[in-house]
Amino acid sequence: MDSGLLWSVKRHIGLVVLIGLAVFASSAVLLWSALGFPSTASSRLDIIKVALTVVAGVGGVVALVVAYRKQRISESAETRELTKLRNERFGAACNQIGNESPAVRLAGIYALAALADEWTAQRQVCIDVLCAYLRIPYEPELESEWYLDAESEVRLAITSVISRHLRDGAPVSWQGHDFDLVRAVLRSADFSGVQMSSGKFLLSLARFPAGWISFDGMVVSGGEVWFGGASFDGARVTFDGAEFRAGRMRFEGAEFNGGEVSFRGTRFTGGEVDLSEAVISVAPVFDDGEKPGLKLP
Structure with missing residues (x-):
């Protein structure tokens, strides 16, 4: 001694x-x-x-x-040891997401999502990294069968991870957080069944080249959903069975060029859905009946 x-x-x-x-x-x-x-x-x-x-x-x-x-x-x-370990996991997951291999990027996405579930204090940071990936520009292979080029699959995995955490009954809920998808490029996305009670879901200036983007069963009871300046180029965009109870959903300057925009079975019981300033080359499909809270061009 x-x-x-x-x-x-x-x-x-x-x-x-x-x-x-x-x-x-x-x-x-x-x-x-x-x-x-x-x-x-x-x-x-x-x-x-x-x-x-x-x-x-x-x-x-x-x-x-x-x-x-x-x-x-x-x-x-x-x-301190736990925080150090989580920081190391965060760094490792970010490195995986930046890898050239799609399989490694997928592993990084799921690792970061698991960390976000555990690390409440830095959950928003983990979400921001996942959203930032979707904002990286890329040109999808539009001729690929079933929209299955490798990069589109990686991006579809991110939207699926986000959606699972925004649905009722999720083991760990991410509701109330902000999702910055401004200028995101998504060939296909599955946002079906998401619940928006607060927070912001920003898809302004996003591009949806062809493919299918599903908001089926979405429930907006608060918060804000923005599609200002988004471009839906030949994509099939569906809000079938969705419900708008409160909050705001706006489409200023959004362009629906071909494809299909469907609101079949959608209920407008409150809040505001504003399509009045959208540029729509194909008329949206609605069920017959009154649509309170909906503004059309």
Whole structure:
């Protein structure tokens, strides 16, 4: 053992002994004076017993304080270690998402989503990274069968991960967070069944070249959903069975060029859905009946 450390331990032990003796002496003197300076051996023995009890009590309090401090130090160390581990996992997942291999990128997506589930304090940061990937420009292979070029599959996986966390009954809910998909490029996306009660879902200036984008069964009961300037080029966009109870959904400057826009079975019970400033070359499909809260061009 280091001599300096040994000397430090000895000094601490000596200090504790001195404090104990001081407490004992003080207690004995106070008790002796309080009892009128008794001279009998039995009285003096009782005073010594009480003084020792006081010393033991003080020692117990000191031991509790020391134990509490050790626990706090241990918890603090565990918290730092856990934060370090999570930061390492975050860095590893980001590196995977930036890999050239689509399979490795997919692994990074699921690793980052799992981390977001655990790391409440940095969940929004993890979500921001997933959304940032979708904002990276790319040109999909439009001639590929079933919209299955590799990059489109990676992006579809991200939208599916987001959607699963925004549906009712999700083991870990991401509702209430913001999703910045401004200028995202999505050949196909599955946002079916998502629940928007608060937060922002931004798809402004996004591009949807061909493919199918599903918002079927979506429920908007608060928050904001923006499609301003989005471009749906020959894509099939469906809001079938969706419900708009509150909040706002706006399409200023959005362009629906060919394809199909469907609101079959959609209920407009509140909130605002504004298509009045959208550029629509093919009329949206609605069920017959009144559509309160809906603004059409």
